[in-house]
Amino acid sequence: MKKLLLLICTLFVLTACASGEEDQTGASSSEDQTQDIKLVLDWTPNTNHTGLYVAKAEGYFEEQGLDVEIMLPGEAGADQLVASGQADFGISAQETLTEARVQDIPIVSIGAIIQHNTSGFASPKEKNIKSPEDFEGKTYGGWGAPVEKAVLSSLMQKEGADVEKVDIINMGNTDFFTAVKRDVDFAWIYYGWTGVEAELRGQELNMMYLTDYSDKLDYYTPVLTTNEEMIADNPATVEAFMAAVSKGYQYAIDQPDKAADILIEAVPNLDPELVKASQEWLSPKYQADAERWGQQDLSVWKNYAEWMYDHDLLDKKLKAEEAFTNKFLPEK
Template sequence: MKKALLFLLTAVVLTACANSEGAATETEKVKLVLDWTPNTNHTGLYVAQAEDYFKDQGLDVEIMLPGEAGADQLVASGQADFGISAQETLTEARIQDIPVVSIGAIIQHNTSGFASPVEKDITSPADFEGKTYGGWGAPVEKAVLDSLMKKEDADVEKVEIVNMGNSDFFTAVERDIDFAWIYYGWTGVEAELRGQELNMQYLTDYSENLDYYTPVLTTNEAMIKENPDTVEAFMAAATKGYQFAIDKPEEAADILIDAVPDLDPELVRASQKWLSPKYKDDAERWGQQELDVWNNYAEWMLENNLLEQELDAEEAFTNEFLPE
């Protein structure tokens, strides 16, 4: 009798352990689509993957490249659960009833601006006159150029605007353009490593309305409504990943290098050192977004005829999934 009871108890314990182990290893598969090729804007996500922060939240995250469709379209259609976008493109998407929502600011302030080699002698927006700008063909580019140039009584119509597509900035400025719109944290840092001095006109130096969130993490309205626990788990892991990158930029850079071996290790390390303090910057917590920032930029877009109607900014973003 005792032996039978002991056998029964042992079986129960083993079954419970097996069930417990199975529950612990069961994860939900989700897809995350990047906005571009991997870079230091994405470090926190690769950290969250490498350090098992996603796994600890019960998530199995596949990191995807956007392809021709683009991140916003993939997220909106549900082909990806999460994505990386920017406030300017998401604002346009919301006006077109595309159900993408920003759930966290990756970088707290806009680090982009117009860059040119010093020998081009472009030291202010007024110097854009008579020069050739290389862009990607979006209407917002001319509007931003015009906005900055008007402050110095300069005429955007005197700028030759060409589409340089995916051409490398350094090749393009040697070949047929004078200046381009870059993110300093990557291309600017690369210029430093190359020993090429740049003149920069940062957007935030000329307009408070252009200090928008770029990039941001996104999901779609259906995920928020139907799977809020998944969104919360994803943001808990992402927050931990970016906090790691803030606190340990060198280790975070090594994680990104290991995950994406094609990247230039020297550039990744230098970029990470420059960018890590800017993830959170002066915000109370990483990822925080403010309504004024969304309203200010939407107002600027409306004034520059880039929007057909006013944005309902409160529907475009949320802080509810950020850890307290």
């Protein structure tokens, strides 16, 4: 009987302590209520991903009851991992997600990481490639996607040039600076990383942004994704995830230097000077002219899908309104 009374008293004390703890914090401190989440990147960590690392380091995910593991894509690729449910969220781009959607792969964009396309064709200044017309007779180094030749052709046609006079090779994962010295004349880069690195190296580039040649090429790259099943079955989790991520990117917008420090600490093999310079260049572009970070516009999805369809890159037309959603973004 004494043992029973002692057990009851002990349970009463523990319950009271737990209740008091919950009253003070507003939520139970039980680890059982933390949800494990897998987030897969599109590539190696860089400043496109800063808001994610900020959300993890500053406890924004934890505030939402999420324990987020940030993963590298591996051979499978982020889209496949997210579509199959092996990862809950991922990083992709509008062009690859559009291709996936028309193949009935159930992946959905839930936020634009950067509002406008910052990519384009770059070459060392001494190559004297100043316009798409100058691509003729040159060697382009790409990654083997059909969209590359279509974009080259689209830009060159505007100037009466012929894409068939470009030598297109697959340079795989070869570093841009190594490739343009050894194998190629120009390549498709994101200025916020490779372009900024060229500035730090003192390497002058001729840069042709895609947005300088067509409004339809101003698509969202990169984007955050999840799958249709996650949206249908766990909308509260998606909302919680986006609340934390939005807060992380807002931090990166408002405090680029501190955000860069967080990324450098999380991924110590990155070049600190490059991270700092890239973050300063990119932070104003996360939200740019949108009403809030992450916002996506139906016309952007329609325009690029139409461009892809017109250039025989899609077997059928995209149902653009099903490819993305803004409903999980926090209200301003």
